[in-house]
Amino acid sequence: MSEVGLVRVDSRLLHGQVVTRWIGQVNAKEVIIFDDELSKDEFMIEVFQMAAPNGVNLIVKSVDEVEGFLHDRPLKNSIILFKNIPMLLKGMKANTMIKKVQIGGIGGGPNRVVVFKNITLTKEEYEDLKGLTAKGVSIYLQTVPEEKEITLADIQNKFR
Numbered sequence: 001m002s003e004v005g006l007v008r009v010d011s012r013l014l015h016g017q018v019v020t021r022w023i024g025q026v027n028a029k030e031v032i033i034f035d036d037e038l039s040k041d042e043f044m045i046e047v048f049q050m051a052a053p054n055g056v057n058l059i060v061k062s063v064d065e066v067e068g069f070l071h072d073r074p075l076k077n078s079i080i081l082f083k084n085i086p087m088l089l090k091g092m093k094a095n096t097m098i099k100k101v102q103i104g105g106i107g108g109g110p111n112r113v114v115v116f117k118n119i120t121l122t123k124e125e126y127e128d129l130k131g132l133t134a135k136g137v138s139i140y141l142q143t144v145p146e147e148k149e150i151t152l153a154d155i156q157n158k159f160r
Contacts, residue, residue: 067094
């Protein structure tokens with residue numbers, strides 16, 4: 001797989017920060033959302049298409065389609081979005097060769113710990129992300145481009 005503009009985990013998927021900040025930051029011409037639930041919801045796909053800026057193509061696929069869809073596709077001007085860590089992990093099992101993943105926004109809930117601004121993780125998700133780093137994937141937390149990237153090592157004390 002070629003260089004990717006941005007791979008981001010964000011529970012809100014395509015929203016204001018992605019539209020106004022990240023699309024311009026990577027000069028994205030397309031946003032690819034991999035989400036099993038959304039891929040079956042034509043109404044919500046239309047809503048997300050309306051949220052995409054003019055000139056930016058929105059593509060929604062199930063996570064099972066990651067490998068086949070991304071294979072040999074130019075991705076330098078693409079943003080790939082996953083809704084949550086389980087969807088990311090499922091996509092990563094598809095031999096995508098994704099080497100860098102931004103954790104951008106995951107809301108609260110039971111057993112979730114605030115690790116940085118509006119990013120929460122469970123201990124299991126944290127361990128899963130550490131497992132990806134052990135396989136050579138760079139994982140970092142960042143909500144907007146102006147912020148410094150935060151590593152998993154920077155948040156390890158949240159799970160001791």
